[in-house]
Amino acid sequence: MRRRADIRTICAAALMALSATQAFAQDEKVLTAPEVLHRIEANGDYAITTAAADINIARARMDEAGAGLMPTLSLFAGGQFYRPSAASKYPDDNADAYGSLEVVQPIYDFGRTTSARDAAGKETEAAEQALVSARNTVLLEGLALYYNLHASELEMRALYEGHTSAYLGWDRAKENFALGRASPVDVAEALTTAEQTRLVYFRERSRNAGYRLRLEELMDIELPEELISPPKPPKAKHVAIDRDKFIAAVWDRNPDLIALAKRGEAVGLRRGGVTSLPSLDAYANTGYTTRDLRGRNDYAVGARLSWPIFDGGVTAAKKNRLAAEQSRLGAKYEARKSDLRRQALTIVMALDDAYQRVISAMAQHDYTSKNLLLRQQLYAQERVADLGRAMIDHTEAEAELVRATGAYQMVQARIAVLLGEHPGRGLEPNFISEVVGAAEAPGGSFVPKSGTGFGQEDEKQFKRQDQL
Numbered sequence: 252m253r254r255r256a257d258i259r260t261i262c263a264a265a266l267m268a269l270s271a272t273q274a275f276a277q278d279e280k281v282l283t284a285p286e287v288l289h290r291i292e293a294n295g296d297y298a299i300t301t302a303a304a305d306i307n308i309a310r311a312r313m314d315e316a317g318a319g320l321m322p323t324l325s326l327f328a329g330g331q332f333y334r335p336s337a338a339s340k341y342p343d344d345n346a347d348a349y350g351s352l353e354v355v356q357p358i359y360d361f362g363r364t365t366s367a368r369d370a371a372g373k374e375t376e377a378a379e380q381a382l383v384s385a386r387n388t389v390l391l392e393g394l395a396l397y398y399n400l401h402a403s404e405l406e407m408r409a410l411y412e413g414h415t416s417a418y419l420g421w422d423r424a425k426e427n428f429a430l431g432r433a434s435p436v437d438v439a440e441a442l443t444t445a446e447q448t449r450l451v452y453f454r455e456r457s458r459n460a461g462y463r464l465r466l467e468e469l470m471d472i473e474l475p476e477e478l479i480s481p482p483k484p485p486k487a488k489h490v491a492i493d494r495d496k497f498i499a500a501v502w503d504r505n506p507d508l509i510a511l512a513k514r515g516e517a518v519g520l521r522r523g524g525v526t527s528l529p530s531l532d533a534y535a536n537t538g539y540t541t542r543d544l545r546g547r548n549d550y551a552v553g554a555r556l557s558w559p560i561f562d563g564g565v566t567a568a569k570k571n572r573l574a575a576e577q578s579r580l581g582a583k584y585e586a587r588k589s590d591l592r593r594q595a596l597t598i599v600m601a602l603d604d605a606y607q608r609v610i611s612a613m614a615q616h617d618y619t620s621k622n623l624l625l626r627q628q629l630y631a632q633e634r635v636a637d638l639g640r641a642m643i644d645h646t647e648a649e650a651e652l653v654r655a656t657g658a659y660q661m662v663q664a665r666i667a668v669l670l671g672e673h674p675g676r677g678l679e680p681n682f683i684s685e686v687v688g689a690a691e692a693p694g695g696s697f698v699p700k701s702g703t704g705f706g707q708e709d710e711k712q713f714k715r716q717d718q719l
Contacts, residue, residue, distance in 0.1 A: 279482040284397055284660070288675045289468065291393040292386065308378070322356040326413045344542070351538035354441040358531045358554070366524025369379035373517035380510035380671075387506075387668040389469065394664055394674055398657025399482040401473075405650035410455055414448040421445045421550065422566040481653045484609050489663075490684045492599050501595045504671040511649045515580040527566050529558035571710040592670070598666055605659040612648070612655035619645040707718055 261439065273671055280587075328350035335344055354461035424441035467474055502508060537550040619641070626641035660678055667677030 255346070255659070280396075282474070282478060284394060284482060284678060285675050287393055287466075288390050288673075290470040291390055294469065312622055322354055325353045325355070327351045327353075328428060347540055347542040349538065349540035349542070351536055353536035355532050355534045355555075358533055360530035361528040363524040363526065363528075363530070366481050366520045370520035370524070371519040373513045373520065377510040377513035377517065380506040380513065382511070383468045383481055383506040383671060387674055390674045391664060391668060393469045395657070396462050396469070397662055398482065398653065398661065400459065400462040400466060401478055402653040403455060403462055404478055404647060404658060405653055407452065407455050407459055409643055409646035409650060410448065410452040413640075414445065414452050416640070416643065417441070417445040417448040444672060467687055477622060481649075482615060482656050484652060484656045485606070488606055489602060490681075492602070492683060492687055494596060497599065498592055498595045500687055501591050501669050502588060502624060505591055505669055506671045508584065508591060509671070511580060511587055515577055515584060518577040518580060522570060522577060523630055525566055525570045525573065527559055527562070529556055595669065598662060598669065602662045602666070603660075605655070605662045608655040608660050609652075612652040616645075616648040616652045617662045619648040644698060 273691070328348075330348040332346045333699045336363070381433070421441040421444070424433050424438045428435065428438050463474055482572055532555045533553075534555055535550065538548070561660065623638070623641040623645045626635065626638050629635045663677035665677070666675040670686060672686070
């Protein structure tokens with residue numbers, strides 16, 4: 252009777268603690284997935300910062316190349332002491348100061364400057380796409396941490412409940428041993444189970460701390476001690492994706508593929524600007540010197556033609572090097588395109604698998620909820636001595652439902668990233684149908700339900716095989 256009263260006290264205390272946690276949770280601010288993405292993006296990260304620096308470098312190169320079309324102004328000044336020759340008319344003149352000012356305006360260089368400027372523009376566009384890719388990578392990491400942290404906290408609760416049950420089992424084994432109802436082996440076995448469950452709980456607690464630390468680092472905020480209101484499972488299934496349209500959309504919009512294409516175009520433009528053709532400049536200059544020179548001009552205006560007729564093969568070698576770089580980027584582009592096709596087809600199947608995992612987790616959660624309610628009724632009627640594993644199984648089912656929901660929403664976010672969109676767009680309703688469109692159902696044929704229909708509107712409508 253004393254053991255039964257102790258178990259009642261522990262169970263009641265656990266239920267009261269759970270109720271208190273839920274009551275306290277109502278006063279806490281709920282942290283949602285869109286808010287996590289917003290805070291991470293506002294805070295930034297080293298990957299985003301590095302990509303942004305690449306954009307600044309590319310823009311500086313574009314400005315540098317564009318400056319080649321602008322006029323330049325040069326000032327030269329100097330002074331000297333010298334010894335005049337014996338035949339000089341001015342034997343006492345032994346020093347002078349001189350200076351010149353020249354303006355040069357490039358007129359035509361057969362497209363070299365224009366090619367460099369256009370190539371720098373393509374590099375800027377490629378860097379902007381790299382920034383999108385870097386940003387999305389960091390945001391996906393933060394989103395995964397958000398779901399993992401929610402699931403980990405539920406898993407910790409389940410493991411703690413399991414450890415509590417194992418500890419009570421060890422305590423019970425010791426009492427039975429004192430009464431001669433158990434052997435020392437039974438006590439040792441119960442202790443082993445208690446310590447193993449404690450170890451599993453400690454490991455999950457450490458994993459939870461790792462998730463929390465990294466997410467706080469990305470968001471630059473301090474998270475509450477316990478996250479509340481875990482993400483809810485989807486209310487409806489996604490539309491069937493037209494695979495051909497999806498692959499075409501990925502090829503057209505993926506930032507990594509676009510960046511490779513832009514880099515290839517930049518190298519091609521730079522290669523086209525490497526020539527041995529002349530350049531024509533207009534110039535105007537004026538100068539002054541303290542020496543009395545016969546041929547001194549007040550100013551001069553004219554044009555200057557420069558033509559590197561022979562440079563030892565440097566131009567040809569540079570052109571060949573750029574051609575090789577362009578060929579390499581072209582090969583990378585095709586390889587990336589093939590890789591994206593595989594990713595697109597894989598992620599479409601992963602989306603269906605992830606949704607089925609949600610359905611399975613919902614069914615498990617429904618069963619454990621009903622089983623826990625039944626066990627609580629039997630316990631209230633004093634027909635069982637404790638709740639058994641009902642509460643533990645129910646908490647584990649909650650954790651699995653959060654994991655399944657997170658996996659499903661992560662697949663949707665990855666689809667958005669493949670399409671060059673913000674990961675948060677993947678969490679919006681009807682995103683897939685808006686961007687890609689639904690696959691057309693085969694006309695004039697009956698498509699049977701792919702599963703039991705659990706969690707769907709037609710859940711209770713079914714046909715037996717012998718009735719078809």
